[in-house]
Amino acid sequence: MRVFRKPSDATPANVRHIAPLAKLPVFFDLAGKRAVLAGGGEAAAWKAELLSACGAHVEIHAGDAEPEMRALIARGAEPGTLTLVERAWTPADIEGAAIALCDAEDDGEAARFAQAARAAGVPVNVIDNPTFCDFQFGSIVNRSPVIVSISTDGAAPILGQAIRRRIETLLPAALGPWATAAKGYRSRLMDLMPDASRRRAFWERFADKAFAARGGETVRAELDAMAGNILAAATPHRGHVTLVGAGPGDAELLTLKAVRALQSADVILFDALVSDEVLELARREAKRMLVGKRGGKRSCRQEDINALMVKFARDGKRVVRLKSGDPMVFGRAGEEVAELDAAEIPVDVVPGVSAVFSLAAELGVSLTHRDHAHSLRLVTGHASDGGMPKDLDWRGLSDAQTTLVIYMGGRTAQSIATRMIGEGRAPETPVVIAAKIGRPDRQLSNLSLAQLASGAFAREDDGPVLIGVGEVFAMRKAMALLDGLPEAIAV
Known part of the structure; x- marks a missing residue:
């Protein structure tokens, strides 16, 4: 007699959600605030442009500014401002600043600048000299107002740049306009949808749309259309199931769409052949359940897997059914899709690399x-x-x-x-x-x-x-x- 096992919860109860951090990632609001920058070289020019892009009023102290700095000041950098003070900095210049940076000539100047900034109670960064820094800059992915900063704690800046390039491929350029539109839509949505479950359904659909759609003048109209559809729906909290192909095991063979599905899942039902490397890309908070079927060994019944997908989706969860290879090649995806269709659960498929x-x-x-x-x-x-x-x-x-x-x-x-x-x-x-x-x-x-x-x-x-x-x-x-x-x- 064939013996079936129950699907198992693969998330230990004692899992710590936040591992030890080398540095605390924070974001300074510099809009309309004064930033002091000592130095007139190329590295200082890059930091001046970065600070001004955040809306800061950047005060640059340099007795002999180099061509890169002068060219930057000539063209400007909105939304902030750039002001060149053609003399060396003094401790009094740092007083009252929101932030202070220095492109120091040597460790002696770095130590003096850091001491003066700390005496004034101003966070300090000495460019490329972490010994004297209160904070560090990371590699930036800019989809403002969505901003991602990557730090390797100074261990491997080139690695940070490589990570940035990978993240940039995952975040479409249109993400910024959608996030900007969302910022202005929140108060309107509160008026339209007092019910929290409907608002959650809206923001889940919004996230999907932000990754899949283009920006432009139609964003606000699309937000209104989504809100109207949810208000008209009888069950706005209904979840969704995505069948995702995990490929043969190499996580780098996943499609971008598969990674995005894993990153947005509430529940992941995965096969025994799915590699740990693939699961590492999933949303950390997602509930993970092993539902694998293996020849000659105790396996989950397909009926149990189908029932789990329907149950979690009816609870309003975003479910990923993660299958080895391609979900539509020699699997039982057809039965799963039919079961979800019968239960009127929305389902879509993300193909994978078949073996x-x-x-x-x-x-x-x-x-x-x-x-x-x-x-x-x-x-x-x-x-x-x-x-x-x-x-x-x-x-x-x-x-x-x-x-x-x-x-x-x-x-x-x-x-x-x-x-x-x-x-x-x-x-x-x-x-x-x-x-x-x-x-x-x-x-x-x-x-x-x-x-x-x-x-x-x-x-x-x-x-x-x-x-x-x-x-x-x-x-x-x-x-x-x-x-x-x-x-x-x-x-």
């Missing part, structure tokens, strides 16, 4: 190389009863001009190879076997179809296995790319 495409990339071969294949077929080697599927198109699969990739064929590989040879596929046809493709511990081996039929490969565990059959895989062998790979699967 077959990761295999092709790993091997460096074209699965549809025009000299070797005119078709690509993906089949499952595992029927619902655990045996070999009985209704496959064996004649088509055995076509010499077809590249065949078999999912979940570890236990039926020998039977499949025997049947293909019987249908006319050449015994010397190249075969590649891949286990855990797309992961650091992936394994690869090559052999012939005859060897596969003779029982040279047999896999009894439940790890994910792909079997590729076709002439295109001879190219992999010819290039000798198997040399130097991690330990191959035993054959």
